[in-house]
Amino acid sequence: MSIEVRNLVKHYTPGVPAVRGVSFTVETGEMVGLLGPSGSGKTTLLRMIAGLEPQTAGEIYIHGRLVDPLPPQRRGVGVVFQNYALFPHMTVFENIAFGLRVQRMRRAEIRERVAELLRLVRLSGFEDRYPSQLSGGQAQRVALARALAPKPSVLLLDEPFAAIDTKVRKELREWVRRVHEEVGITSIFVTHDQDEAFEVADRVMVFHDGELLQFGTPQQILESPATPFVATFVGDVNEIERQVVGGAVSLGPIRLSAHPFQDGARVRVVIRPTDVVVAPPDGPPVGPRARIRRKIAKGPVHAVQVELQDGLVLRAFVPREAQWALHPGAPVSVWIKDYQTFPA
Amino acid sequence: MSTVSVLQPAPAAPRRWAVHASRPLTLYLGLAAVGSYLLLLVVLPVGSVIRMALVHGWPGFWHPLTDPLGRAALGLSVTAGLLAAGINTAAGTAVAFALVRGRFPGRRLLDTLLDLPLGVPTTVSGLMLLLLYSPVSPIGAWLAARHLAVAYAPAGVVLAMAFVTLPYAVRTVQPVLAGLDRRMEEAAWTLGASRWRTLREVVLPMVWPGIASGFCLTFSRAMAEFGSVVVISGNLPGQTLVAPVYLYGLLENDDPFGAAAMSVDLLLIALAAHAVAAWLEHRHAARLRGAGAVAGGPGQGAPVSPTARASARPAAGRQAVLHAGRLAAALARRIGRWAAAGVFTWVWLGVMLLLPLAGLISGALQAGVAGFVQSLAQPEAVASLRLSAVVTAWTVLFNVVFGLWTATLLTKHRFPGRWLVSAVADLPFALSPVIAGLALLLVYGPNTGLGQWLQAHGIHVVFALPGMVMASLLVTYPLVVRELVPALQLTGRAAEEAAYTLGASRWRTFVRVTLPSIRWSLYYAVVLTVARSLGEFGAVLVVSGNLVGVTQTAPLYVYQATVEHNMAAADAVSLILASASFVMLLFMQFLRRKGGLAHEH
Numbered sequence: 001m002s003i004e005v006r007n008l009v010k011h012y013t014p015g016v017p018a019v020r021g022v023s024f025t026v027e028t029g030e031m032v033g034l035l036g037p038s039g040s041g042k043t044t045l046l047r048m049i050a051g052l053e054p055q056t057a058g059e060i061y062i063h064g065r066l067v068d069p070l071p072p073q074r075r076g077v078g079v080v081f082q083n084y085a086l087f088p089h090m091t092v093f094e095n096i097a098f099g100l101r102v103q104r105m106r107r108a109e110i111r112e113r114v115a116e117l118l119r120l121v122r123l124s125g126f127e128d129r130y131p132s133q134l135s136g137g138q139a140q141r142v143a144l145a146r147a148l149a150p151k152p153s154v155l156l157l158d159e160p161f162a163a164i165d166t167k168v169r170k171e172l173r174e175w176v177r178r179v180h181e182e183v184g185i186t187s188i189f190v191t192h193d194q195d196e197a198f199e200v201a202d203r204v205m206v207f208h209d210g211e212l213l214q215f216g217t218p219q220q221i222l223e224s225p226a227t228p229f230v231a232t233f234v235g236d237v238n239e240i241e242r243q244v245v246g247g248a249v250s251l252g253p254i255r256l257s258a259h260p261f262q263d264g265a266r267v268r269v270v271i272r273p274t275d276v277v278v279a280p281p282d283g284p285p286v287g288p289r290a291r292i293r294r295k296i297a298k299g300p301v302h303a304v305q306v307e308l309q310d311g312l313v314l315r316a317f318v319p320r321e322a323q324w325a326l327h328p329g330a331p332v333s334v335w336i337k338d339y340q341t342f343p344a
Numbered sequence: 345m346s347t348v349s350v351l352q353p354a355p356a357a358p359r360r361w362a363v364h365a366s367r368p369l370t371l372y373l374g375l376a377a378v379g380s381y382l383l384l385l386v387v388l389p390v391g392s393v394i395r396m397a398l399v400h401g402w403p404g405f406w407h408p409l410t411d412p413l414g415r416a417a418l419g420l421s422v423t424a425g426l427l428a429a430g431i432n433t434a435a436g437t438a439v440a441f442a443l444v445r446g447r448f449p450g451r452r453l454l455d456t457l458l459d460l461p462l463g464v465p466t467t468v469s470g471l472m473l474l475l476l477y478s479p480v481s482p483i484g485a486w487l488a489a490r491h492l493a494v495a496y497a498p499a500g501v502v503l504a505m506a507f508v509t510l511p512y513a514v515r516t517v518q519p520v521l522a523g524l525d526r527r528m529e530e531a532a533w534t535l536g537a538s539r540w541r542t543l544r545e546v547v548l549p550m551v552w553p554g555i556a557s558g559f560c561l562t563f564s565r566a567m568a569e570f571g572s573v574v575v576i577s578g579n580l581p582g583q584t585l586v587a588p589v590y591l592y593g594l595l596e597n598d599d600p601f602g603a604a605a606m607s608v609d610l611l612l613i614a615l616a617a618h619a620v621a622a623w624l625e626h627r628h629a630a631r632l633r634g635a636g637a638v639a640g641g642p643g644q645g646a647p648v649s650p651t652a653r654a655s656a657r658p659a660a661g662r663q664a665v666l667h668a669g670r671l672a673a674a675l676a677r678r679i680g681r682w683a684a685a686g687v688f689t690w691v692w693l694g695v696m697l698l699l700p701l702a703g704l705i706s707g708a709l710q711a712g713v714a715g716f717v718q719s720l721a722q723p724e725a726v727a728s729l730r731l732s733a734v735v736t737a738w739t740v741l742f743n744v745v746f747g748l749w750t751a752t753l754l755t756k757h758r759f760p761g762r763w764l765v766s767a768v769a770d771l772p773f774a775l776s777p778v779i780a781g782l783a784l785l786l787v788y789g790p791n792t793g794l795g796q797w798l799q800a801h802g803i804h805v806v807f808a809l810p811g812m813v814m815a816s817l818l819v820t821y822p823l824v825v826r827e828l829v830p831a832l833q834l835t836g837r838a839a840e841e842a843a844y845t846l847g848a849s850r851w852r853t854f855v856r857v858t859l860p861s862i863r864w865s866l867y868y869a870v871v872l873t874v875a876r877s878l879g880e881f882g883a884v885l886v887v888s889g890n891l892v893g894v895t896q897t898a899p900l901y902v903y904q905a906t907v908e909h910n911m912a913a914a915d916a917v918s919l920i921l922a923s924a925s926f927v928m929l930l931f932m933q934f935l936r937r938k939g940g941l942a943h944e945h
Contacts, residue, residue: 099535
């Protein structure tokens with residue numbers, strides 16, 4: 001275990017918790033994504049691990065050592081800041097060398113290590129540029145090289161891809177993942193972008209309102225979200241609130257078992273669009289009748305809105321290969337492959 | 345959050361200047377009005393000073409240096425100005441740090457009081473220092489016993505300059521520090537750098553241009569100082585006589601050529617200081633541009649600017665500052681960083697600001713409240729206060745109209761020579777008040793063609809109210825423009841364009857959309873004008889003729905009373921003026937907070 005956090009609490013103003021009693025363990029060599037909407041406390045958590053923000057309560061261990069009394073200078077943690085915080089008055093070389101000069105490394109060694117890092121981040125030849133002369137992606141790579149220079153055991157990245165164009169962002173995150181593996185470091189990165197978290201991280205923590213809702217592999221989180229918030233946040237889902245009648249909830253003509261909820265309880269039914277199966281009206285399989293309302297081409301699938309007989313609208317993904325007519329107004333049959341119920 | 349699709353071309357950057365806003369008619373009207381205003385108020389007067397200095401050809405510039413007294417005066421002005429600027433920059437930077445970063449009791453109070461020297465009339469400032477350090481006061485006597493004279497000595501000149509310019513260095517460094525990205529420092533810490541090393545290698549190089557430009561402005565202002573220096577220095581020729589006072593003496597002795605020559609020399613030095621400050625700020629802005637916002641597209645690396653960025657070389661002065669900082673850091677480790685900063689701020693501002701203020705209050709109330717009231721009730725005192733109020737009212741009126749007009753012209757229109765209008769509007773910043781007075785005298789005075797023509801038509805400018813208002817305007821006008829231009833640039837463009845598309849006329853848009861969005865800045869400019877014109881001394885002294893009960897404003901009355909050793913009268917009127925500026929100060933603080941909040945939205 002590389003990073004262990006126990007019951008971590010942070011109040012910026014007394015009585016208003018920004019982080020409410022969070023505990024988790026990150027294994028050595030793991031890359032963990034910290035996912036949550038803005039203001040959910042994920043950056044605060046990162047800053048506490050880095051020692052930039054004192055916690056109100058709880059403990060932080062890095063490699064089994066309690067680091068709470070240590071200032072950020074002595075935690076051995078590399079940080080890539082949001083917008084990178086490169087020193088504008090220093091060249092790329094000087095930025096990367098900063099942490100090495102602090103360690104009183106010899107000049108020749110510094111030059112060697114900086115050159116090695118620049119090769120790693122594929123920026124050889126950029127030594128004499130100033131940060132204002134770099135593109136967003138380049139600045140990000142310099143920030144990464146700077147953070148890695150003093151050989152930290154833990155790397156923390158705060159929204160590392162937020163300020164970068166969509167296309168470059170995709171390349172960069174794959175590349176950051178590769179660097180993580182090459183260097184063999186433990187990394188935590190903060191993001192509000194679910195694709196980013198699921199694509200890059202070994203495991204993902206979902207944060208909301210200062211609480212850690214779920215910590216698991218991308219698959220675990222996508223397939224069995226622990227709370228309705230996780231379900232809605234990580235995927236584009238249908239969410240319907242219903243009362244349990246006769247052990248089931250009815251969505252128009254569709255009845256779904258509400259086990260284990262009792263009759264009269266209000267439940268939230270969460271259905272992923274991929275689990276809403278849309279078929280030609282004459283089957284097979286034959287399900288309750290519905291009508292197409294809207295169709296949007298969305299990559300490999302058609303996103304459609306189907307309207308059930310009583311007016312309830314569900315979103316569904318239909319594979320593009322579907323040969324039959326999907327035009328608005330067309331009659332279809334619908335059934336639900338999978339769903340989850342949560343207390344309302 | 346919003347991401348631009350790669351496939352779509354990025355939307356063209358919005359035109360900086362709304363198309364609607366450049367209708368020729370309003371532009372020409374504005375140019376004509378602002379142009380003539382600047383011509384009458386700035387260009388002609390300053391031009392006549394230069395012309396007068398060149399009456400005898402180029403040697404005019406050297407003329408003041410041929411007189412040993414003039415040489416000594418200029419030397420003292422420059423030396424004392426440099427010293428005062430140095431002291432204020434060093435202490436001011438520390439104070440700015442403490443005010444921005446520190447949390448200590450009284451921080452807000454000190455932050456407010458810091459601007460007091462901006463509002464207090466300079467003669468009152470001089471009087472405060474005189475009361476505190478004159479040989480008859482306890483502190484002055486104590487110092488005199490140790491042969492450390494402040495009053496009537498060069499040290500007093502430096503002290504007066506430092507007092508008057510106290511806010512300048514702090515106020516230039518403060519926004520730079522406040523705007524500094526804290527993550528830069530945090531990045532340095534996580535890379536293992538100590539706090540001291542972070543301060544030295546990350547923070548200081550980034551705020552250094554701000555500090556240096558603050559130094560230049562402080563120096564320029566200190567060198568121009570007249571009112572307070574004239575009161576405390578004793579004006580001993582060759583010893584404590586500074587250049588503006590020397591210049592005033594030449595004027596009194598009917599030597600306009602000598603006065604103009606000295607003016608041009610002072611003006612050149614001041615302009616050089618301003619140019620250096622502007623250059624430093626420009627360079628600083630260029631270096632930091634883009635460093636914060638790094639969202640560049642793929643492969644579109646910013647063009648490498650050919651201007652090589654000179655790495656800051658440690659100068660001897662900088663080394664000294666570093667040593668002092670190391671000492672302070674050692675102290676700070678002892679008692680805690682921000683506690684130390686708080687203590688320093690309290691001590692420094694206490695000695696420089698609170699002590700003189702306390703001296704004034706105790707002086708004014710020495711003879712009890714009854715004596716205070718009696719001193720105030722003197723007909724000359726009442727007349728001077730009333731006249732000051734009248735001059736201030738006119739000044740505010742003209743400043744609001746023409747300040748707004750100028751600022752609108754500069755921000756909402758593009759026209760050839762825009763930079764020239766902007767430069768001329770800024771020029772009075774570099775003028776010592778005495779020079780401003782001299783400049784007006786050389787255009788509208790009794791010895792000029794224009795002056796005589798005006799007089800023949802029954803219009804009295806000099807030695808009358810119009811001249812005094814003009815003198816106040818000349819000194820306060822750039823303050824208003826400088827305050828309004830950024831406000832107009834910052835707000836309103838999108839809102840104005842929205843108003844145009846909704847069918848609102850230009851005038852309606854200006855009144856209903858633009859003005860409300862800059863109202864806090866406008867109020868702030870008005871308060872600045874009131875504070876400055878209530879206290880204006882040098883310029884008004886030269887133009888008014890200082891006729892008791894007729895053209896004697898309150899600061900002139902204070903000066904006269906001090907010179908005549910009528911301390912009770914001087915104290916009483918001073919206390920009224922200081923209180924007025926204190927009220928203005930509270931207003932300023934309130935408005936700055938309001939304006940700051942408005943900017944954040």
